[in-house]
Amino acid sequence: MTKCLRRLAALLAPVLLAAPAIAQGPAATTMASGGVGLRSEVAALRIVAAQRLPRSPVGERPDFCRHLFATARTPAGGQVIAAGWAVTREAAFGPYQAVSFVRGAEPGTSGTCRMLDGNVAIFRGTDLVAIVYAPGGGDAIGSVSAFGGDALRIWSGDFLGQPVADLQVGADGGIAVRPLAAEERVCGGRAVVPNVYGRPINEARAILQRSGWTPVPPQARDGNDSRVSDLVRRGVPEVEDCSGTGFGFCAYSYGGAAGTLSVTTVGDNDFPAVAGYSVRCRLG
Structure with a gap:
């Protein structure tokens, strides 16, 4: 486990202890503050309640890969930057603001880069509600993008980024990580x-x-x-x-x-x- 993942696990440990339903499997529903339901139906990703961001360990961010990093334009993005992470995308969906962020990146062939130790922070205003992360770390998460007008698509951080899941808000305000939609x-x-x-x-x-x-x-x-x-x-x-x-x-x-x-x-x-x-x- 990388130092980054150990820090994230340490941050989320109190949450996991307070919400043992998470141990039942990736499709279990847990609750964030305010009664917001959180659920992942994608085995490779987890979504857990959180109230503060972990500090990012120092990561390489070569100039060759700078085009993948975004300037924070929201207070939520500013919090991510303040915690030492590199923001890759900010996107609003439903009543929430999502900010995807990574520790760093490494250059590859054909003008590509691999983004490392990515996560997605979900805020309501300036309050952190939840974090989407990959237990295996690596390049499983790179960024998010708008999808279908009312959802977000989570992309991998691999040299050739591919969609890995969709992030949706239910009628009750609950947040779900779901398998890719059959169509857009x-x-x-x-x-x-x-x-x-x-x-x-x-x-x-x-x-x-x-x-x-x-x-x-x-x-x-x-x-x-x-x-x-x-x-x-x-x-x-x-x-x-x-x-x-x-x-x-x-x-x-x-x-x-x-x-x-x-x-x-x-x-x-x-x-x-x-x-x-x-x-x-x-x-x-």
Whole structure:
């Protein structure tokens, strides 16, 4: 266990002793101050009540990775900075303010960085309510982002960050860490993008088509990339380009009634796996 995790465990020890239901398993519901229910349905993550932040141990924060750190713009984020952590994202959801933070980072290939010993602090105003953490530490948590208009998505801190869970608020104000949603509503609810993370592109494209996204082959391509040619030959003509180094990223384009969808895969398999996507919504 790292020094960071020992400090976090020491901070949370009184909470764990006061709430033995946590020992029943990750899906047990515990209570924070004010009667706020806390629940994790994701085995790799825990959410526990907390009233103060642990001090961060000194961590490496190379300039190469500075673009991953955020300037604190809320009082909650200021508390995280004051405790010595590096803020990666601030995001409001329901009546709460979430702040994701890490001890530090280390540089990797292809302009990537690995964020270390990440957590998510949840505040109500300036009062800390709970902390989401990974018992195994490492790069399990990196940042959060808005998701679906009323939830947050928790991302890993790995060199190639991937979504690991969703953070949602119930009607009663309870906070739950849940498995990734089956789909994301985008463009004001006019379209949905199914969860295709980690799926080979040949499977992902079929799922996307069932949700109304049509492959859009490019009118022209630069160069004569053999990986692009192979994917076209294997029935994926919407591939636009592939990187010949690093993670082996490839880009694909799809069109729908609400806008355009860009998909990125990673790896050098015959059908590489989906690593991310973005949507550009059509106006009107």
